[in-house]
Structures are given as C-alpha cells and as structure tokens.
Amino acid sequence: xxxxxxxxxxxxxxxxxxxxxxxxxxxxxxxxxxxxxxxxxxxxxxxxxxxxxxxxxxxxxxxxxxxxxxxxxxxxxxxxxxxxxxxxxxxxxxxxxxxxxxxxxxxxxxxxxxxxxxxxxxxxxxxxxxxxxxxxxxxxxxxxxxxxxxxxxxxxxxxxxxxxxxxxxxxxxxxxxxxxxxxxxxxxxxxxxxxxxxxxxxxxxxxxxxxxxxxxxxxxxxxxxxxxxxxxxxxxxxxxxxxxxxxxxxxxxxxxxxxxxxxxxxxxxxxxxxxxxxxxxxxxxxxxxxxxxxxxxxxxxxxxxxxxxxxxxxxxxxxxxxxxxxxxxxxxxxxxxxxxxxxxxxxxxxxxxxxxxxxxxxxxxxxxxxxxxxxxxxxxxxxxxxxxxxxxxxxxxxxxxxxxxxxxxxxxxxxxxxxxxxxxxxxxxxxxxxxxxxxxxxxxxxxxxxxxxxxxxxxxxxxxxxxxxxxxxxxxxxxxxxxxxxxxxxxxxxxxxxxxxxxxxxxxxxxxxxxxxxxxxxxxxxxxxxxxxxxxxxxxxxxxxxxxxxxxxxxxxxxxxxxxxxxxxxxxxxxxxxxxxxxxxxxxxxxxxxxxxxxxxxxxxxxxxxxxxxxxxxxxxxxxxxxxxxxxxxxxxxxxxxxxxxxxxxxxxxxxx
Amino acid sequence: xxxxxxxxxxxxxxxxxxxxxxxxxxxxxxxxxxxxxxxxxxxxxxxxxxxxxxxxxxxxxxxxxxxxxxxxxxxxxxxxxxxxxxxxxxxxxxxxxxxxxxxxxxxxxxxxxxxxxxxxxxxxxxxxxxxxxxxxxxxxxxxxxxxxxxxxxxxxxxxxxxxxxxxxxxxxxxxxxxxxxxxxxxxxxxxxxxxxxxxxxxxxxxxxxxxxxxxxxxxxxxxxxxxxxxxxxxxxxxxxxxxxxxxxxxxxxxxxxxxxxxxxxxxxxxxxxxxxxxxxxxx
Numbered sequence: 001x002x003x004x005x006x007x008x009x010x011x012x013x014x015x016x017x018x019x020x021x022x023x024x025x026x027x028x029x030x031x032x033x034x035x036x037x038x039x040x041x042x043x044x045x046x047x048x049x050x051x052x053x054x055x056x057x058x059x060x061x062x063x064x065x066x067x068x069x070x071x072x073x074x075x076x077x078x079x080x081x082x083x084x085x086x087x088x089x090x091x092x093x094x095x096x097x098x099x100x101x102x103x104x105x106x107x108x109x110x111x112x113x114x115x116x117x118x119x120x121x122x123x124x125x126x127x128x129x130x131x132x133x134x135x136x137x138x139x140x141x142x143x144x145x146x147x148x149x150x151x152x153x154x155x156x157x158x159x160x161x162x163x164x165x166x167x168x169x170x171x172x173x174x175x176x177x178x179x180x181x182x183x184x185x186x187x188x189x190x191x192x193x194x195x196x197x198x199x200x201x202x203x204x205x206x207x208x209x210x211x212x213x214x215x216x217x218x219x220x221x222x223x224x225x226x227x228x229x230x231x232x233x234x235x236x237x238x239x240x241x242x243x244x245x246x247x248x249x250x251x252x253x254x255x256x257x258x259x260x261x262x263x264x265x266x267x268x269x270x271x272x273x274x275x276x277x278x279x280x281x282x283x284x285x286x287x288x289x290x291x292x293x294x295x296x297x298x299x300x301x302x303x304x305x306x307x308x309x310x311x312x313x314x315x316x317x318x319x320x321x322x323x324x325x326x327x328x329x330x331x332x333x334x335x336x337x338x339x340x341x342x343x344x345x346x347x348x349x350x351x352x353x354x355x356x357x358x359x360x361x362x363x364x365x366x367x368x369x370x371x372x373x374x375x376x377x378x379x380x381x382x383x384x385x386x387x388x389x390x391x392x393x394x395x396x397x398x399x400x401x402x403x404x405x406x407x408x409x410x411x412x413x414x415x416x417x418x419x420x421x422x423x424x425x426x427x428x429x430x431x432x433x434x435x436x437x438x439x440x441x442x443x444x445x446x447x448x449x450x451x452x453x454x455x456x457x458x459x460x461x462x463x464x465x466x467x468x469x470x471x472x473x474x475x476x477x478x479x480x481x482x483x484x485x486x487x488x489x490x491x492x493x494x495x496x497x498x499x500x501x502x503x504x505x506x507x508x509x510x511x512x513x514x515x516x517x518x519x520x521x522x523x524x525x526x527x528x529x530x531x532x533x534x535x536x537x538x539x540x541x542x543x544x545x546x547x548x549x550x551x552x553x554x555x556x557x558x559x560x561x562x563x564x565x566x567x568x569x570x571x572x573x574x575x576x577x578x579x580x581x582x583x584x585x586x587x588x589x590x591x592x593x594x595x596x597x598x599x600x601x602x603x604x605x606x607x608x609x610x611x612x613x614x615x616x617x618x619x620x621x622x623x624x625x626x627x628x629x630x631x632x633x634x635x636x637x638x639x640x641x642x643x644x645x646x647x648x649x650x651x652x653x654x655x656x657x
Numbered sequence: 658x659x660x661x662x663x664x665x666x667x668x669x670x671x672x673x674x675x676x677x678x679x680x681x682x683x684x685x686x687x688x689x690x691x692x693x694x695x696x697x698x699x700x701x702x703x704x705x706x707x708x709x710x711x712x713x714x715x716x717x718x719x720x721x722x723x724x725x726x727x728x729x730x731x732x733x734x735x736x737x738x739x740x741x742x743x744x745x746x747x748x749x750x751x752x753x754x755x756x757x758x759x760x761x762x763x764x765x766x767x768x769x770x771x772x773x774x775x776x777x778x779x780x781x782x783x784x785x786x787x788x789x790x791x792x793x794x795x796x797x798x799x800x801x802x803x804x805x806x807x808x809x810x811x812x813x814x815x816x817x818x819x820x821x822x823x824x825x826x827x828x829x830x831x832x833x834x835x836x837x838x839x840x841x842x843x844x845x846x847x848x849x850x851x852x853x854x855x856x857x858x859x860x861x862x863x864x865x866x867x868x869x870x871x872x873x874x875x876x877x878x879x880x881x882x883x884x885x886x887x888x889x890x891x892x893x894x895x896x897x898x899x900x901x902x903x904x905x906x907x908x909x910x911x912x913x914x915x916x917x918x919x920x921x922x923x924x925x926x927x928x929x930x931x932x933x934x935x936x937x938x939x940x
Contacts, residue, residue, distance in 0.1 A: 584846045588748035590928040613727050616749055634928055636876045637844035638851055 002128040003035040005061040006120060007052055009043035009068035011098055018102040020113040024067060027117040031124050035059050044074045052078065053085040061087075063127035067095040067120050090133035090575065090644060095123035118657050125656035129648040133575040138623040140226035141325040142566045143168065147218055147505070150178020151548060152330035152540030152555045154200050159559030160328075161209035165566055168322050169204065170232055171214045175279035176201055178332050182262060182356060184363040184370075186548060187412045188443035194278060194365070201280040215285055219319070221509050224599070224624035225535030226325045226571050236315040238286035238294070239272070244310040246274070246282040250302035258290045260367070264357045266375075267367035272302045272311075277365065286311075326535045326565050327509065328558045329519060331502060333541035336391040336398060336495040344387070344463045344492070350376040351470055352463065352490045355386075355409060362416045371420055374489055377468070381488030384417055385472045386410045386428045387460050391495030393431060398495050399516055404545040406493035407434045411447035413491065418451035426453040427485045429460050429474050437547070456483060463490060496545050510597070511536055519543055529557045533597075534626075537561050576644035577625035578632060580618045584639035587616035591631035591640060599624035600631060658764045660792045661707040664733060667759055667790065671731050672700035677757055679725055681716045681732040682706040691769065694719060708733060713766045713774070715884040717742040718840040720751045729755045735763035737776070739785035740882035740918030741840040746787070747922055750843050760788025762795045776883045776898070779804060782919055801909055801916075804902040822867065828893040829866035835897055836873065838890035841880050848872065874900035879908045879926025880917045 006028040010016040021039045028037040036059045040048045043066055055061060064087070066078050071094040079089035097116040105112035142165055146157045149171030157167045169176070180186075181201075183193035204210050213232060220231035239250075256271035269275075271291040274284050292299035293313055303311035335354055338346045346352055351374045360366045361373065374381050388406050391398030407430070414426040433455070435441045447453050458475030465471070472485045502517040511531040512520040519542050522530040529537050539555040540546065546554070565571065582605060592600045599621045604614040618631075618640070629642045638647060664682060671677045684695040684705040692711050696719060697703065715738045719725055734742055739760055745751045762784045765777030777783075779802045784795045813821060836842045836849075849857040849869045857869040874881075874897075881901040888897050908915050912926040913935075923929070 584844070584851075586750070586844045588750070588843075590748070590924060593924060593928055594930065636848060637846060638848045639845075 002033045003060055003062045004031070004033045004065060004124050004127055005052070005055050005059060005063075006034050006037040006065045006067065006124065007043050007048075007055075008037070008039040008097070008120070009048070009066065010039065010041045011043075011069055011102075012041065015068070015098050015102045015116075018106050018109055018112045019097055019116045020109065023113050024097070024116045024120060028065075028067075028120050028124070031121060033128055034124060035061065043068050044077050049077070049081040049084075052081045056082070056085040056087050063091040063093065063130050065093045065095055065120060065123040065127050067097045067116065067123070069098040070094075070096050088132035088134075091127065091130050093123040093127040093130065095119040121656045122653040125652040126649045129646065129652050131643070131646070133643055136573040136575050136577070136622055137570040138224075138226050138573050140566060140569065140571050141228075141323045142166070143322065143324045144326045144328060144562050144566075145170065145218070145228070145230050145322065145324040146328045146330060148172075148178070148330035148332055148540070148542070149176030149204075149212075149214070150330060150332045150540060151180040151197060151200075152332070152542075152551045153178070153328070154197075154204055155552045155555035156328045156330060156537075156539050156558045156562075157210050158200065158203055158207065159556050160562050161207045163559070163563045164209060165563065166209050166211065168211045168213060168230075168232075168324065170216055170218055171212070172217050173275060174215045174237070174273075174283075174285040175275045175281070176204060176212065176214065177276070177278070177280070179356075180548060181276060181278070182264075182360060182363075184359055184366070184416060185412065187408045188437070188439040190412070190415070192364075198278045198280075201278070205280045212281065213320075214281060218505070218508070221327070222598070224597070224621065225533075226565070227623055228324045228327065228535065230322050230324055230327075232320050232322065234318045234320060235285075236288065236317050237283075238288070238291075238311060238313055238315045239284055240308075240310040240312055240315075241281065241283045243308045244283045244306075245308060246284070247307070248284075249305045249307070250311065251284055253301050253305045255299070255301065256290050256292055258287060263360045263367045264354075266357060266360060286313075326537065326562045328537045328539055328555075328562065329505070329509065329511075329531075329542055330539040330555065330558075331499045331505060331542040333496040333545065334499050336497045338390050338492050338494045340397045341390060341492075343461065344390075344490070345465070345470075346492070349463065349465060349470055349490075350374075351381075351488065352492060355406070355413065355491055355493050358413055358491045359409075362413070362420055372417060372489065379488070380421055382421065382424050383485065383487050384424060384426050384489045384491060385460075385470075385485050385487040386413060386426060386491045386493060387472075388428065388430045388493045389495075390492040392493075399497070401495075401516070401545070402434065403493075403495045404434070405496070405547045407432075408437070408440060408443065408547065410491075410493050411435075411444045411453075414447045414451050414453035418453075426451065427472070427487070428453055428455050429472075430455060430457055431459070437549070458483075496541065498542055502542065509533070509536055529554055529561055535565065573623070574627065576627040576642065577622055578620050578627065578629070578640050578642050580620055581639045581641065582617045584637045585617040586637055586639070587618065588636075589616075589618065590634045590636075591618050594630045594634050596628065596630065597624050597626055599626070658793070659709045660761065661709065663792055664708050664759060665703050665706050668697070668706055668731060669700060669703045671757055672703065676729065677731040678728040679730045680706070681719045681725065681730055683708060683712045683714070683716075683733070696724060708761070710765065710767050713768070713889060715741060715840055715886045717745060718838060718886060720745060720756075721840070721843040726751075727755075729757075731757040731759065733759045733761060734785050734788065735761045735766070736780060736783040736785055737763075737882045737884040738840075739787050740782060740916075741884060743787050743918040743921060743923075744841060744880055744882070744925065745843070747918075747924055756789075758785070758788045758790075760785025760791045762791060762793030764793070764796075774885065775804075776885050779883075781916060786919055787921060801914070803906055804898070806896070806899055807902050807906055810899060810903065822899075823863055825895055826866045826870055827863045829863075829870065829895060830893060831866055831869065832892060834890040834892060835870075835887035835895075838886040839877070840884070840886065841877060841882075842873075848876075870897075870900065874904060877901060878904035879912065879915060879928075881905060882917050 025037045082089045101116045144160050144167045146153045146169045157169045161167045216234040219233045222229045250272045251270045254270035254272045257268040259265040260269040262275045272284050272286045288294045361368045364370045392403040435444045456476045458477040460474035462473045470487045476483045498517040506513040511533050537558040539558045540551040603619040607613040631640045668680045680697040683692040686693045908926045915926045
C-alpha cells in the first residue's frame with residue numbers, strides 16, 4: 001500500500017495570496033493513500049526540506065508530493081532532500097501550484113484553490129505509480145572538437161588543451177586566425193590585433209594536445225554527448241605539408257592572380273597562396289578553382305620551382321574520422337551585403353566601402369601599406385563619412401538586431417584615420433552610441449575629443465556623386481536640420497551576420513538556429529554557451545554579434561564546460577528516458593522517423609523462443625535519448641514507455657481528476 | 658472486369674518457375690456467387706483462382722499472417738489494396754523482394770446486392786500503385802471527393818454527433834473483427850488488449866467500445882486506405898467508414914493533400930515530418 005506525503009508550499013505570498021493553502025492540505029488528507037500532509041512558508045528552505053526528511057522516516061512514506069513552484073525551479077532541490085533521507089529521488093512528484101494555479105488565476109481565489117487541489121490529487125495519483133529510477137552512467141571519449149579557428153576557436157582549443165584534454169581544431173580556410181587576423185588595432189586600447197593574436201596561433205600549432213586540421217570542414221556528426229563520431233573532409237591542398245618548408249618560391253612564381261580574400265579583394269593573391277604572412281600553418285595551398293594546371297592541365301610552374309617536390313596535383317579530398325566527446329562551435333561572422341541600400345549607391349560608387357575594407361587599408365600589413373585610399377583614383381581621402389547601422393536595426397531593409405560592435409569600431413576607425421591622415425576629418429552618422437563596456441565610453445569620448453570626429457545623430461537619406469566627391473545627405477537630429485557632407489570616402493558599418501553555412505552546419509550537428517542563422521543557446525541568460533543538444537557548445541559570433549573580449553570569455557566558458565563534462569570517466573545522465581518493450585514492438589519504425597535526436601536504431605531479435613527467423617524491433621540508445629517522449633506518442637502498440645512518465649502514471653493522473 | 662484466366666496463368670508460371678511459395682488470391686466460396694480469399698500453396702489449386710468485380714477483400718491483410726510472413730508470396734492487389742501494401746512495405750512489415758504483386762487497374766467492386774461499393778464510386782487511386790505486373794487499362798488519379806455521409810455528419814452539432822456515435826457503438830460486441838480484418842492492424846499486442854489500458858478493456862460497455870474504436874480510428878488516421886475490409890467484417894454492420902473518412906478529410910485538408918500509401922516509402926501523416934511542413938498554426 002502506497003504511503004504518500006504531501007508538502008504544500010506558501011511560496012511566501014506567491015502561492016498563499018491566491019490559493020488557500022490550508023484547504024489544499026485538508027483536500028490532500030482526504031486521499032486514501034496520503035498518510036501525511038503539511039504546509040510551510042518556504043518548502044525549499046532548509047527547515048522545509050528537513051520537514052520532508054523527517055516525515056519520510058517518521059511516516060514510512062513511499063512517495064512524496066511537493067506542491068510548490070515549477071519543477072524546473074526546485075525539482076532537483078527536493079530530489080536531493082529525498083536522497084538525503086535514504087529514499088530514491090525519483091519517487092518525488094512536483095505539483096506546480098504556483099505557475100499553473102496561483103499566478104494564472106489571480107482573480108478567483110476559490111477556483112485557484114480548487115485547481116491546486118486537483119493538481120495535488122493528480123500528482124499523488126501519479127506518484128503512486130512512480131518507480132525507483134537510477135542515474136545512467138555513460139562512458140566518455142575525452143577529446144574535444146573545435147569547429148572554427150578564429151579567436152573563439154583558438155581560445156577554446158588552448159584552454160581545453162591546457163587541461164590536458166586532446167583537441168581537434170578544424171578550420172575551413174588554409175590558416176587559423178579568422179576575422180581577428182584581418183584587424184589592424186583593437187578597441188578600446190588600440191593594441192595591435194596581430195601582435196596579440198599571432199602568439200596564440202603559434203601556441204595552437206605547437207601545443208602537444210592540439211591537433212590542427214586546416215583547410216577542412218566537418219561533414220558529419222553522429223552519436224551523443226561523450227560519444228560523438230565526427231567525419232571531417234580535408235580539402236585537397238595539392239601541397240604536401242610534411243615536406244613543404246613554406247619558403248614561398250611557389251607563390252612568387254605562380255602567374256595566376258586572384259582577388260585576395262584576406263584583403264577583402266582590394267589586391268590580388270596567387271593561385272597557390274598562404275592567406276597572409278603570419279599564417280599558421282605557414283604552408284601554401286592551391287586554389288583549385290583558379291589554378292591553370294588543375295583547370296587546363298598546363299603550367300605546373302610551382303611544381304617546377306619547388307625544391308622539395310612538395311606539389312602534388314593528384315591529391316584528392318580526404319575524409320577522416322575522429323571520436324570525440326564534446327563540440328565547440330565557433331564559426332564566426334560575415335558582413336551583411338549592403339546592396340539593398342540603393343539610395344547610398346552601394347555597388348555604383350567605387351568610393352563606398354565597408355568597414356572591413358577600411359580596416360584592411362589602415363592595417364600596417366594591408367594592401368595599401370596602412371594608408372586609406374579612395375578605390376576610384378588612389379588618392380588619400382581628407383573627409384571620410386562613416387555611416388553606422390547599415391543593415392543593423394533596420395527592419396525594412398536589413399535585420400532587426402544591433403550588431404553591437406559597430407559603434408566601437410567606428411570610433412576606432414575615426415581615431416585610426418586621424419593617426420594615418422592628420423589633416424583629415426571624420427563625420428559619423430549614428431542612431432545611438434552604444435558603448436557599454438569597460439573603457440568603451442572613454443574610448444568614444446577620445447574619438448570625439450582627440451580626433452575631432454563629428455558625430456551626427458541621424459540617418460543618411462542619399463549619397464550621390466558630384467565631381468570627384470560623394471555628397472552625403474543626411475539629417476542632423478540634434479539640430480533638427482538637413483546636412484550635406486562633401487566626402488572623399490564613405491565607410492559603411494554594415495551589419496554582421498553569421499557565416500552563411502551556419503544553417504547547414506546546425507542541421508548537421510542537430511542544433512537549432514534562429515532566422516538569421518545564428519546558432520541558438522540553450523537559455524539566453526543561464527545557459528548562454530550550451531546548446532539544447534548536450535555536449536555541443538557555442539563560442540563567439542556564431543551565437544550572436546560580440547566583440548573580442550566577450551568572444552574570448554565565452555570561448556573560455558566553453559572550455560570550462562568541456563572540462564567539466566570530461567571530469568569523470570563516465571557521465572551521469574537522467575534516467576528519464578524511453579525503453580522499448582520488445583514483446584510489443586512490431587518494428588514499424590515510426591519512432592525512428594520522429595526521434596529528433598536520432599536516438600532510436602533497430603535490432604534483429606529471434607521471432608520467438610529458439611526461433612531461427614528474426615524480426616526487427618526498435619532499440620533506444622540510452623546515451624542519446626533526452627526523454628522528450630515523441631516516440632511514445634507515435635507508438636501505437638504502446639511498446640515504448642518513458643521512465644517517469646509511464647502509461648500507468650499518466651492514466652492515474654487522468655483518472656484522478 | 659474478369660482477370661481470372663490471366664491470374665491463373667501468372668500464378669501457375671510463378672509456381673512453375675519456383676519464384677513463390679504461396680499465392681494469395683480469391684476463389685468462389687462454394688455456395689453462392691460471392692468470393693473468399695484463398696492462400697494457395699499447391700500449384701494444382703491454381704485453377705480455382707478468380708478475379709471479378711466480386712473480389713472485394715483486401716488481400717494485403719493476409720501478408721501479416723505467419724503462413725505468409727516469411728515466405729515468398731504472390732498476390733493480387735486493387736488500387737486501395739496496393740496502398741495498404743505500400744504502407745506495410747514502408748512500415749517494414751513485409752519485404753518487397755519476397756513479393757510478386759499482380760496489380761489491377763480496378764474498375765470498382767460490387768457489394769452483395771450487385772451495387773457498386775460507395776468507396777469505389779469515390780475512389781481516388783483506382784490503379785495499383787505498387788506492382789510487378791499490371792492487368793487492365795490504367796485510369797489515372799481521380800479527384801478527391803468529400804464523402805456524402807461525412808457532409809451529413811458535419812451538419813450535426815457536437816453533442817448530437819457524440820450521441821449519434823455512442824448510440825451506434827452500443828451495438829459493438831467487441832469481437833475485434835475490424836482489427837483482424839484491417840491490413841494495417843499488425844501490432845504484436847494491440848494497445849486495446851494491454852493490461853495498462855484500463856480505458857478500453859473490461860466488459861463490452863458502450864464506453865469501452867467508444868474508447869476502443871476511437872483509439873483504433875486514430876491509430877489508422879493518415880494510414881487508412883478506405884478498403885472497407887473492416888466494414889465487411891463487422892457482424893454488427895457498424896458504419897466504421899464514418900470514423901475513417903472523417904479523419905481522411907481532415908488530414909487531406911491539413912497535411913498537404915496527404916493520401917495514405919500512395920507514394921512509395923511515404924509514412925502515415927502523423928509519422929513523418931519535414932522542415933518544409935507548414936508551421937503557421939504555431940503562435
């Protein structure tokens with residue numbers, strides 16, 4: 001005979017104001033199986049938990065019902081209380097009389113009390129059918145996969161590797177470094193981006209616990225937390241990295257010129273190239289789309305001049321497999337294409353550039369040697385107009401969100417412009433100045449005071465050519481008048497968007513993404529680096545726009561999460577997962593189709609006792625199953641049961657009301 | 658529509674070539690002009706096979722039985738039968754390489770009184786959709802017509818409708834013939850028979866019959882191919898098609914014109930999802 005204890009919480013005034021708690025207790029006492037019922041101001045407090053522990057012993061209770069707030073809030077707390085009293089923690093049921101009753105029925109105390117009574121009755125009925133469950137242990141492969149070799153991926157890989165956990169770092173381009181390698185100086189301290197980044201890049205290459213796989217991409221991920229299997233395609237580089245010394249003869253001799261992605265297409269690179277001089281690994285790859293030999297079968301100059309004979313035109317893409325336990329996704333960002341801003345003449349006027357192009361120009365190792373120039377005639381601009389929020393915060397043409405970093409880098413650009421061209425003047429059109437961050441406000445002030453940058457609050461309505469100049473017509477919102485600036489160069493702070501392959505990557509990994517392609521975190525406040533899929537974490541701009549300090553912090557947070565995951569040899573997992581009753585399973589495999597976690601496979605079992613003929617039944621991979629219950633819903637023969645939500649439990653609940 | 662001779666020839670050839678172990682077809686019942694299904698293992702019995710507009714039963718039902726399950730079988734399917742066969746293939750209940758399927762371009766079958774069956778008048782897919790050999794002239798896909806009985810039912814109010822069904826289901830004797838005659842009811846142990854299913858079991862009260870039949874119809878929703886085997890089998894002559902046709906209509910309208918078993922490899926409406934599914938109903 002079941003002996004149920006019911007513990008009803010006031011939750012201060014949260015519940016007690018709208019639910020008559022003593023009445024709920026009286027109602028509970030009327031249930032035959034309830035041997036003890038009591039109320040308390042805060043059940044989750046230590047004295048409240050002590051009441052539960054004492055009652056379990058004193059009344060020899062077999063299951064516990066706590067009528068309080070949402071189980072999301074305190075289910076774990078109360079389960080622990082049960083454990084402490086020597087009871088199986090899964091014999092607990094939480095009746096949510098706060099969110100489900102007091103908060104939603106504030107106008108009718110009587111009805112709220114009645115509903116609270118019903119919820120308690122249901123929970124008692126369910127708890128009677130509760131079974132003792134035990135946490136599942138899943139073995140862990142202690143190796144992390146980091147996707148993306150920008151600053152986020154580099155930081156995550158280094159932090160994980162420093163904990164003596166092997167890391168596989170996959171980077172799509174020939175070198176790690178990412179966007180940060182393209183930057184000149186960084187806000188708010190103006191230290192040189194390359195100077196702080198390249199030592200980390202070298203660390204990655206030389207770290208004994210990091211396996212760097214450049215020029216490759218993840219094409220498949222199977223398995224579950226702690227036990228993933230990743231397939232990585234290494235794109236053919238046509239260069240044998242083992243023998244290549246990176247001497248550079250090949251790319252000096254190569255006759256093919258291709259727009260240089262690293263310099264935003266401002267200058268040219270060769271068909272065999274390293275993206276930039278500080279590249280890690282500093283080995284060239286051949287761009288198969290442009291190499292004359294690979295396209296037409298003639299040329300081969302690089303192979304002729306290579307002393308080591310490292311050029312191998314017959315090289316093929318190679319697929320390698322790695323067993324890993326956790327994944328950090330750090331695929332970074334791209335710039336939004338500003339073409340929809342027709343009134344700015346984007347694409348029509350050569351002297352309108354985006355901020356990354358400006359960044360490359362003012363970079364010491366950039367295509368112009370650090371001097372900003374007008375793309376149309378190569379002259380040094382004296383008046384530069386910066387336009388912020390191009391695409392950002394613009395529902396009509398671009399995207400709703402704020403790109404977060406543009407206010408700061410535009411202030412930086414104003415300072416850099418002043419440093420490079422002393423007699424220049426920057427005009428900055430802005431909507432708001434968002435400079436929240438340590439030293440950020442001061443930095444913007446510095447741009448305004450030190451460089452004399454003119455901040456104009458307003459949108460630009462039109463840009464048109466007048467002789468050599470670009471006329472920028474906009475609004476000065478503070479003075480309430482129209483302004484027109486005669487500019488030599490216009491720099492657009494275009495919105496930042498996630499890398500275009502993000503949705504495909506998210507589908508491959510089985511994680512969710514938003515309408516822009518940003519990967520979704522599990523909880524915006526409390527689980528900002530986890531995804532909804534256990535063992536997959538997010539770092540950097542793949543999740544949302546963010547600056548370098550935030551990116552590095554998030555990457556280190558990912559590393560902490562990975563290290564935590566790998567702390568033991570096995571992982572504990574919630575036992576509330578599905579199980580298949582083979583006897584009832586007819587092998588229709590509808591559950592296989594609807595499982596969002598690919599946790600269901602099939603197995604062959606004998607048709608009957610001693611039978612040689614086999615039949616197919618479903619099998620749940622307990623490491624992967626998250627207990628969502630989709631399979632239970634589609635199983636017509638009720639062969640699948642979800643522990644903690646079995647049919648007897650649910651039917652008891654239904655019958656109780 | 659008489660393909661008896663052709664079917665006899667094909668079956669004889671299949672047996673002679675050693676391609677099949679059993680043949681599932683129709684024969685005369687021996688006392689009137691109606692037919693019954695027959696499972697032939699002896700090539701000599703091939704001459705008893707017939708196929709006319711009196712061949713009403715859905716033979717794919719006989720593939721789930723033990724005497725055919727793991728054997729190489731030949732069988733005859735009309736349009737509706739082939740759709741249920743398609744679903745059995747998709748749901749891994751039979752293996753395609755063990756089957757030799759004679760598809761019929763069906764012109765409709767008749768009931769005891771010689772009247773064309775209602776489901777044949779409304780038939781959307783008269784030609785077999787899965788077959789090795791086709792007999793007759795294919796007629797192509799027809800338009801979806803909402804069943805007249807369903808239209809009449811829709812005019813009743815909610816309470817009235819419920820009362821109507823409760824009254825009908827009072828006649829149910831819980832013999833489960835509907836389930837046994839349905840090709841798509843192949844579960845190892847039906848949920849209705851399980852100990853935990855207290856809603857359905859117990860005596861044959863109107864309530865238990867109501868719940869059992871409603872559950873049954875929902876388990877066939879998006880899968881039922883409207884072959885009416887259940888109605889033919891029901892000793893109480895319950896209008897079971899009302900349940901299925903109503904589900905079919907709702908699913909046709911809300912699941913992108915879904916028709917069960919028409920496409921090869923396509924699952925029932927409730928057992929598949931795609932990223933392209935409409936989601937405008939989500940708030």
